[in-house]
Amino acid sequence: MKQEEIKDKLLSKFGSDMILASVDFRGQISVTVLREKILEICRYLKEDPDLAFNFLSFVAGVDWYPKTPRFEVVYQIQSLKHNHRFRVKAMLEESGDNLASIDSVVPLWPTANWHERETAEMFGITFNNHPDPRKLLLPDGWTVHPLRKDFSLYGTKEDTPDLPA
Amino acid sequence: MGIKGHLNDTVHVTNLEWFVNWARKSSMWPLGFGLACCALEMIAAFVSRYDLARFGMEVARPSPRHADLMIVSGTASKKMLPAVLRIYEQMAEPRWVIAMGACACTGGIYKNYAVVQGIDRHLPVDVYVPGCPPRPEALLDGILQLHAKVMKEQSLHNPRVMEIKVAAR
Numbered sequence: 383m384k385q386e387e388i389k390d391k392l393l394s395k396f397g398s399d400m401i402l403a404s405v406d407f408r409g410q411i412s413v414t415v416l417r418e419k420i421l422e423i424c425r426y427l428k429e430d431p432d433l434a435f436n437f438l439s440f441v442a443g444v445d446w447y448p449k450t451p452r453f454e455v456v457y458q459i460q461s462l463k464h465n466h467r468f469r470v471k472a473m474l475e476e477s478g479d480n481l482a483s484i485d486s487v488v489p490l491w492p493t494a495n496w497h498e499r500e501t502a503e504m505f506g507i508t509f510n511n512h513p514d515p516r517k518l519l520l521p522d523g524w525t526v527h528p529l530r531k532d533f534s535l536y537g538t539k540e541d542t543p544d545l546p547a
Numbered sequence: 548m549g550i551k552g553h554l555n556d557t558v559h560v561t562n563l564e565w566f567v568n569w570a571r572k573s574s575m576w577p578l579g580f581g582l583a584c585c586a587l588e589m590i591a592a593f594v595s596r597y598d599l600a601r602f603g604m605e606v607a608r609p610s611p612r613h614a615d616l617m618i619v620s621g622t623a624s625k626k627m628l629p630a631v632l633r634i635y636e637q638m639a640e641p642r643w644v645i646a647m648g649a650c651a652c653t654g655g656i657y658k659n660y661a662v663v664q665g666i667d668r669h670l671p672v673d674v675y676v677p678g679c680p681p682r683p684e685a686l687l688d689g690i691l692q693l694h695a696k697v698m699k700e701q702s703l704h705n706p707r708v709m710e711i712k713v714a715a716r
Binding site: 519526536542544 | 625626628629632658659660661663668669
């Protein structure tokens with residue numbers, strides 16, 4: 383299926399309430415979807431026989447600081463059956479002390495497990511119902527999120543100590 | 548003359564400390580252990596082109612309990628550091644450390660939150676081999692410098708006593 387057809391199929395199924403925006407960049411279309419519906423939309427993308435996105439290439443995060451909403455989660459998906467690709471995004475916002483959160487897509491694509499763990503620790507995004515919400519790359523005791531734009535590259539002795547206390 | 552001549556020069560008279568140092572430096576076994584790209588240059592130093600075996604060091608020990616020398620070859624990330632220290636603690640005295648490459652010496656190009664800014668913050672380094680990565684010749688030179696250093700040690704009268712920070716686990 384062509385990118386345009388995938389987008390139209392999503393729009394006709396979910397409507398513009400859930401498919402918030404779409405961008406065409408050099409023939410690659412990415413759609414921004416409603417944060418709360420990410421699991422539902424991904425399930426449709428995976429299980430619809432014409433789409434059959436059975437392979438998740440990656441999950442990544444973006445920090446748009448100082449814009450609001452601040453965070454974006456990107457899902458790059460591929461169908462090995464039909465040999466087509468697509469990109470889905472969702473915008474997230476922190477509220478006070480609560481980290482931004484979105485539903486985990488591990489039930490659909492087990493690959494998402496480690497990708498979401500990395501995104502979670504690097505950006506401080508909570509993936510709801512994640513089966514294994516430990517840190518992946520950072521030492522266990524750290525509470526900072528190094529890929530945020532307001533994080534100092536050098537860290538501090540308190541936040542990023544050489545050895546666990 | 549004396550006892551050497553009496554025995555037709557079949558014995559060599561020296562002092563015990565020299566002999567102990569000579570024995571230590573002549574069969575100094577490195578730990579088979581690499582952290583990053585420098586480890587490939589270290590491997591090159593082991594194989595026949597550069598032939599570390601010329602200096603009695605051909606056996607890289609997989610177990611720290613058999614090893615005398617830790618070549619910290621590469622970038623020590625903060626996540627890796629507790630494991631490096633734990634391996635060092637398991638090595639029997641006397642033990643030596645070579646910091647190989649810019650990263651092990653100072654953190655190198657990785658001046659950031661994730662990398663230890665020089666392994667000498669946590670281990671007693673004997674010889675620094677700078678370079679990114681250093682060629683095998685540079686590592687061999689560092690090893691020969693270490694051998695010279697070992698020969699000067701007061702191994703019996705004033706043995707090395709190391710106190711290092713115990714890694715949390």
